[in-house]
Amino acid sequence: MNILHIDASASDSAVSHTRRLSSELVERLETAYPGATIVYRDLVANQLPHVDMTIRHAWTADSTGDIKLAETMSRSKALVDELKAADVVVVGSPMYNFTVPSTLKAWVDHVAIAGQTFRYTAEGPRGLLSGKVYLVLSSGGIYSKGPFAAYDHLSTYLEAIFSFLGILDVEVIRAEGIAYGPEQDQAAMANAAQRIEAIVA
C-alpha cells in the first residue's frame, strides 16, 4: 500500500483545518494498512514553479548534456512517478477564491501529462492512473448545498482532474462554513473527523 499525502494549506499545522484532517486520515490509513509507505508532499513548504518556457521545453526536448533541462525533467519524473506509485492519494486543500490554491494547481500542471498520466485515443482522452483519492477540503463558506453551491470550483475541479487521470474512486471530506463562527467551525471539524473515522473503520 503506497499512500501519497499532499497538503496545500498556507496555514501551519497548528491552525490549518485541512492539514489536521488530512494527517488524521493518513494516520488512520497507516493503522488500517500496517507497513504502508507514505510519501508526503507539502506544496507550500516546497513549492513547485509555475509551468514556464524552460519546463515546457524540458518535457519535449532531449536533455542530454543540459544540466538545467535534466534537473527539470528529473523533478517532473519524480512527481509523476510518486503519483503513479500511489494506491491512495490524500489531498488536503483549502478553498482559495472558490478553487484550489495556486500551489496545488501548479502540482496538477506538473503531473497531468499526456503520455504519462493520461493519453489521447481515437475515442478521446483516457486516464492512465488507478486507485483512490480522498479530498480533504475546507472553506469559510458552505458550498455542498445552498445558494453558493455553484461557486464550488474546488471539489468539482479536483474530482474532474483525478477522474480524468483515471482515479475514479473519489471520496470528499469537507469542513465547511468555518468562517460562520467558532461553533460552526467546531461542528464542521467534528463532522469531518467523524466521516474520517467512519471511512477507515
Ligand SMILES: Cc1cc2nc3c(=O)[nH]c(=O)nc-3n(C[C@H](O)[C@H](O)[C@H](O)COP(=O)(O)O)c2cc1C
Ligand atoms: C487566500 C484565501 C482565499 C480564500 N478564499 C475563500 C473562498 O473563496 N471561499 C471560502 O469559503 N473561503 C475562502 N477562504 C477561507 C478558507 O477556505 C478557510 O479558512 C479554510 O478553512 C482554510 O483551510 P485551512 O485551515 O486548512 O488553511 C480563503 C482563505 C484564504 C487564505
